[in-house]
Amino acid sequence: MPRPPAAAAPRPEGAGADRPRSAATAGSAASPPSSPALRERGGPGDLDASVDLLRGTVDDLNGRHGDPNIAHARSELGYALVRRFQAQGRPEDGYEAEQAFRQSAGTEAASIRTRLFSAFHWGGLGMERGDAPAALTGYRTAVDVLLPRLADRGLPRASRLAQIAQVPRLASDAAAAATAVGDLPGAVRLLEQGRSVIWSQLLQTRTDRTVLRERHSALAAEFDAICAALETGGPGPGGPGPVGRPGPGPEQGEQPWQLSERFDDVLTRIRRLDDFEHFLEPPTFGELRRVADDGPVAVINISAHRCDALILRSVPGVPPVALVPLAGVTAAEVDQRATEFLAAVERLSRVSPEPGPAEKVRLTKRIDDTLAWLWTEITRPVLAALGLDRPGATTPRLWWCPTGALAQLPLHAAGPKDGPRVIDLVVSSYTPTLNSLIRARARPATPRPHLLGVGVRQSAPGDGSTGAQPELPGVSVELAMLADLFGDRYSGRADRDAVLSGVLADLPAHPWVHFACHGVHSATDPAASHLALYDGPLPVAGVAEQDLSGAELAFLSACHTALGNRRLADEAVHLAAAFQLAGYQHVVGTLWALDDGPAPHVARDFYRSLETAGSAADSARALHDAVQRLRREPDHRAPLHWASYVHLGP
Template identity: 40%
Template structure:
């Protein structure tokens, strides 16, 4: 068969297969762009923002009040994104499998790269988007913005974009940020579901074979337990095996992990949480469904995806969302113990201040905690920037 004939035959076979899939219940719109009316559309002043990175142009699609508006981003290019992402990943120690983040915390070059990346994200993406949305300054009740980046931009901290030595010129000064891997995922996260029992699973690994000790893990486990007296299950050290943790997730509505995390930028599904007998991987978590409502991943790189297929959103945070957890707090790189304890303490304090745990306030609680830590640790950015919220 001539090459052109083979291509035509394969194209017909593809069309036939897609038609067969669309004939199945629930797959009518398979591989079709969703109608605007079917997209989750926040009401003003909130908005969802899809940032498209293309070879020829870049735009932001603003989704609000049942409509979609395109905003050109002339200062953003695919080449700049690739270059900035490579330098950022080196600075935070995410490009070579290290987990210490020492470049950012202890190296001036790393800190300069991080600050420069956040300033560039502000000027090229965040500021024009927020200005187009009318979010032009701080407010007592900041609006919500759900970021849905594409391409290599998925690896960068849009929620922390800003010139942080100039008040009001940052995302965190103007809006409460969350991420969603797709707009459909945002809608699915809001859908009703059957929930597991109202208990908190706390997994802590102060020592892990082949890894540096985490002296703050035991303190963090105890701290989280104090917020859930009589309603939490600790799994620590040798007890925190892959089977024990996977089995316990099914019986707990909430989960908190203070462990080492591992990420493979080329094979992100192999990344995971390092437990007593190995890694509980993205693939492991994605293989099950959970009646979860909230997960806090106080482990490094739990919100970092891959470089080969960045649009696939293959992260621990995304895996937990897709398998049933409505709200996920995760990190982009290793976090110092003191910063992690600050964020954890503040988030749970806010979410339990009414006497019961209220995870629907997770985004606002993380926002408040990050602002407090930014003010207390300025000009250091490494403590609060890694934390990100995923969900509605």
């Protein structure tokens, strides 16, 4: 039996300013500081003593009406009982632990962090005990009720991401529980609700409010002002007064946490209006299933409990979501293979020091083995379920929505070394969430748009953004090709002209943008990953703050632009997702370092296809065809050279 999340995830006594005192110091003489230490030592006598001490703490705190520390004490007791349940197999310990977590999660006076961890452990323990319905109740409490409150808009973005990172795979584990009880639509909904939480909050501030403005102009104006202040970190000078005073907006000097409370208050008032009861509520499955209107979407759920593909289709007479169990896949193996795969491609991409012949063979084999494993265990079962596992007269579209560390691997390149790969069978696109794909499809493409080309061969010395980076001679070739192809529909910013202020000022006037420069991936702070412009970085956070509702296509011809952070894989904190969030319908990104040599040729073939098509609507197929041409070149047949390119969007 695998170890459940209750044993592997951070416990409520972890670091955090909002946490209550630990059970060992909750003000009860019955709970000496040795209780957590006894539990961690794990011997039979130690576990018994820890449970007895913590029961005494809970009994003592029960007599203190409204004491928030009781939630933490119950959570500590639940964890001690889980440890004893795992060690000794007593069914009554599992039942008592579940009750302790349930009661802790329901304590309104306690911190959201403690309650969320308790609900998380409640769900994990239910799955270990074989009680999937109980597990689902715990996970729904965590995802639907507590997670949105943990990532409060009043906290800085970095703090919200740090909070979310404390509950790894929460959404995937919740979806696994829903799958186990046969609620496939519920599994899809929980995955959507529990992933990309920060991006979803930002999208709420940009939702179309036309109808609200037409029917309730004053309330809409108040809400607009609060949303604008939240996006910029607070009201600007001379901002209008708060609720109850003249003017609809935030008060000058109002803190982010106050703006967050105001947002919730105004949202509650809007939802009390007729026809606005569901304003800004998370999408229902009935709304999410529309994502498959243009072709099937394969959501790959990677959980410690089980791994499955949930395939969404919009075919008359066919269930809207179908289950493909991935029995040979575990979350631990996906993590390990992703780590080893990315290490191999990064080492092979490094020119100094260049790997030796024996190391190249070993690393290339690791890449080939991983892609073959992805084919056998994940992509071929999905394609077979869709009847797409053999070449046909046409190459149909397929959207992938991977979770966890799987999002760092190129599913479109999966396949045996000498056999057909996914790219030979379908045109693949990726989406961080279903709602982001639905949003990207919401407007038609513009014919023959203007393109902004931004290229930096080497950043200015001493800009402090990226450290020393080698020169990219291919950038000049790339921009010259764009200028020749687009003619008077092309605007360029190269090298010294490619400065942050100028690029941001030009973006709204150009539905298409092409970046050719260094991309820098931050493993520790994903929001700091950036494109290296001439005078400094254009980071993920800076891109996401732009509101470019008329944008269509962003081609990020730079390294690592679609690579997220392992710890926050389900938040999709990377440049490609940020450009999509800013408003771009189609984004071309990369999972690892690009080879500067063929990059201009891929871009040339891509844009030639779009010029023939007349719009960005066929971006996925244009990229697919350009990569296939690159594969046919003898020097670029290996996946290292072509599999990095990915398409996000419709």
